[in-house]
Amino acid sequence: MCTTCGCEEHVHDHTHARTVHLEENILAKNDAYAAENRRRLAARGIFALNFVSSPGAGKTTLLVKTVEALAGRLPVAVIEGDQQTSLDAERIRAAGAPAIQINTGKGCHLDAHAVGHALEDLAPERGALVMIENVGNLVCPADFDLGEAHKVVILSVTEGEDKPLKYPNMFRVADLMIVHKTDLLPYVSFDVDKCIGYARRANPAIEALRVSSVSGDGMPEWLGWLARGVGEARA
């Protein structure tokens, strides 16, 4: 046996082994689909957001309240990502907006390819707001660009205020952080300013809003933020 490479040949040259330089981004394929989604959305003046959080932070409830608040004022369409069930899409439809459910099965995040097909099926109208609710997970969705204008990370006050330190990558890639369920602040030990400060360690430029979907506190600011984004996308 050859002692150099372990192959079975006794006499051979090693020219058959060669090195190929690639320098290719591991996420290149996803990024190409995301770029195509972004191009199509821009062509139709659509403002798309990618909502990320841990499970149970209240993403679907916030989306339902947002759909209800915008009814008759702005066309809204929703893409729901979950490993299983279409329960969330049903909640959105019941609130009055078209919704498509993507089941990722064992997958822990949405990818740009699946979202591209969902956008084709959903066919949101020109100038619409498209809200994409990712799988509840503060790790994996950070890496997968879907073609959105912004990632919006939602953190509820029933979670630890130190979550941005534990999962910094998600806060690094998000442009807006919503501190959610603020109606529960009297009952929990959660320092909102401290939490926002932690998020800004990961991302000094991240914007922050405080919202309660139950009491409606902070909803006007949230809807104002959305209206500015929609205006910019249409311009």
Added chain:
Amino acid sequence: MHEMALAESVLGIVEDAARRERATRVRAVRLEIGRLANVEIEAMRFCFDAVTRGSVAEAARLEIDEAPGAGWCMRCAASVPIDSAVDACPRCGEYQVAVTGGTQMKVKELELE
């Protein structure tokens, strides 16, 4: 697991390259993973072994170069080394540091036969 999706992407890139180069076997795959990338190196190795089974890259050696993290401190107006996205600036101790490097995940090169 997130590393499984990444390992599958790596395999896709490797298989495309092997086909293009008319290779019969992939001996080694060299990745570059930034210190601030969302990747657990040991999980990546485990998933790479799992997804390459039965492929042209079965039993290929996986080499992983770790690239350092870098940030821009807005107070110091300087580029500084960091090990996590929430690190303080090693010069002034403040947290006004924006990540500028070390998040990359690349397939650098392959050894083919």
